[in-house]
Amino acid sequence: MKAILFTTAGEPEVLQLAEVPQPTIQTPTDLLIRLKAAGINPIDTKLRRRGTFYPEKMPAILGCDGAGIVEAVGSDVKHFQVGDPVYFCHGGLGGHPGTYAEFAIVDERWVAPKPTSLSFEAAAASPLVLITAWEALYERGRLEAGRKVLVHAGAGGVGHIAIQLAALKGASICTTVGSAAKADFVRQLGADQAILYKQTDFVQATLDWTDGEGVELAFDTVGGATFAQTFPAVQIYGDLVTILEPDPTTKWKIARDRNLRISLELMLTPMLRGLTDLQRHQAQILAECARLFDEGKLQVHVSQSFPLAEAAAAHRLLEQGSIAGKVVLTI
Structure with missing residues (x-):
């Protein structure tokens, strides 16, 4: 699959499009998600500049936020099936591959159904x-x-x-x-x-x-x-x-x-510490927000979107500051 890799910390140019092996389901509760979009957040630019939380696991794929379609499910998955549109915040900190890629593996406990009223780009902009x-x-x-x-x-x-x-x-x-x-x-x-x-x-x-x-x-x-x-x-x-x-x-x-x-407030703590109950709680927040989106009570503003190959340009725009809303990669 195609993904954006970086092998050393630095300026946006360290983000390079590469061909990497497609991930496979590892545990019975995993979902294989074909990503349609990835949200870009300030944590991504900080990790690119200074290195990830897991420097021994380079090269890395950044991106915590993602939205896409379930491609395959583990044997014990209970709440999702192939074809379901979903969104989530997981990975991208260096320990687990992120969402600047065509596919991602995410435990079903950290995933919520995508708001039906949102595009994949808007959904990917939202979780964090x-x-x-x-x-x-x-x-x-x-x-x-x-x-x-x-x-x-x-x-x-x-x-x-x-x-x-x-x-x-x-x-x-x-x-x-x-x-x-x-x-x-x-x-x-x-x-x-x-x-x-x-x-x-x-x-x-x-x-x-x-x-x-x-x-x-x-x-x-x-x-x-x-x-x-x-x-x-x-x-x-x-x-x-x-x-x-x-x-x-x-x-x-x-x-x-x-x-x-x-x-x-650091919403990344449950992921960094492996606090599964709190990760599940955060997925419940996303499920509740999906309801609010679909009831017209909540909206997310996508300022600009870039194709996956232009992740470096997206990082440059975000680091300029003064962006209203969010920046997204389309995959």
Whole structure:
């Protein structure tokens, strides 16, 4: 089969189209999936630049997100059959081959039926950002109806899903964006307030929006200086969830003075640690989101798609930043 391999860390050019053996079913609960599309995420570009979590297993195939059709099933598979359209988040971290390929082997426990209303490209764009936003808001942030939420980078891959999930929970949402066009985009998704952070102090704008109190929950998808800058925008005894590792130089005084509850969200932990119950839980999140997609309550925005052979170009685009929604490979 054709796949995108990289043998050493580096610039996008290290991603090369190659012919590799087609994977085969290894355990009774495996599915062989003929991939139709693969989502590209920032974790892919980070691993390409610095190397995977399993350097001893090079060359590697990147890509956690995939959507395709079940081609064959293991002897104990109970929930899927040949011909079923599916989507999933699994592999691509170096230990297990990823989705930048024509086929993938995935245990049925980590897979969900593809939303019937989505194309394969849109479905492949969805899993990692769905799980990340769901866990961050609903599980880490304990979001409830009536609360006020700040979502950073609301037009981004995780951010544009987070806005919709917060709105579905009955929250009021403000979000930071980089342009007027993105402000229009996030309002269509359910944001009540769009803050043009390049022109406006987002902390003051958030405090003005909340009558000086701050939001009950802030979701940081940007990291860096933005994380600590967000502390005064959060209500006393409020929650701040981040998907990035806080900088070692972070000054925590404001967070401590405000009794903030800080949570870290990394949806890759179950895969990295082999936590099967939590991997199954994440597949259940995808199944629930499939229902929301098909009921017209959730959407995913694909900014641009590239053929598999142009994975390097896709990585370059993602690393330029300022992308609204997601970038996808078609296979």
